[in-house]
Amino acid sequence: MMKQIAQYEGRLLNHVETLYRPGERDLAIELVEALGCTVTDTGFKGDGVDTFLAVHPNRDDQNAQNNVFYMSQIRPEQMAIEERLRRFSVEDDGFAADLERYRHAARTKPFGVPHFSLRYRSGQEVRDVADRIHASLKTKLESRLNMRIFAPGDEDAAVGNLVQGFLYQDVVVSGSFLMGQLIELQTLP
Ligand SMILES: [Fe+2]
Numbered sequence: 001m002m003k004q005i006a007q008y009e010g011r012l013l014n015h016v017e018t019l020y021r022p023g024e025r026d027l028a029i030e031l032v033e034a035l036g037c038t039v040t041d042t043g044f045k046g047d048g049v050d051t052f053l054a055v056h057p058n059r060d061d062q063n064a065q066n067n068v069f070y071m072s073q074i075r076p077e078q079m080a081i082e083e084r085l086r087r088f089s090v091e092d093d094g095f096a097a098d099l100e101r102y103r104h105a106a107r108t109k110p111f112g113v114p115h116f117s118l119r120y121r122s123g124q125e126v127r128d129v130a131d132r133i134h135a136s137l138k139t140k141l142e143s144r145l146n147m148r149i150f151a152p153g154d155e156d157a158a159v160g161n162l163v164q165g166f167l168y169q170d171v172v173v174s175g176s177f178l179m180g181q182l183i184e185l186q187t188l189p
Helices: 025-034 076-091 093-108 123-135 137-144
Strands: 015-020 038-041 053-056 068-073 115-120 145-150 164-169 181-187
Touching: 015 025, 025 038, 025 053, 025 068, 025 123, 025 137, 076 093, 093 145, 093 164, 115 123, 123 137, 123 145, 123 164, 123 181, 137 145
Parallel strands: 015 068, 115 181
Antiparallel strands: 038 053, 053 068, 145 164, 164 181
């Protein structure tokens, strides 16, 4: 029998808390399902308008507390800041240019840009995810989404024996929607 995460009793990295924008719950689900994850509803609402969704990287082990990230709708307090920054980015050319420089870095040299990472069993699985995302979400999201794959032998690959996919998007974020969120797709070494 395959080991379940609940059997591991040591300390571990527990979960990541992420958000989606109002009206984008279904889009967030579509994105993480394209990543090969399975979504369950925790039923927990907290102070939010909707329930927290649990996203499981391993469909055969849907532990609600571990090896999971949560998605819920952005709260008004953060929305106010995001909206103020968005307006600022439209009005201030210097800020707009800084933002574009950051987004360019996230798309092209993501190694120092904040992210979390999902593990896949092979480089082929990572490539399959990339194909799935290009076939569906890329058309819908256009510049809101970018997928880059670094493979062994690539000039700018960071780690020689790994395939690393970097998905940069602003549908599911654990920080600022304006700055977007990078999600890494990493193979076993
Ligand atoms: Fe990484």
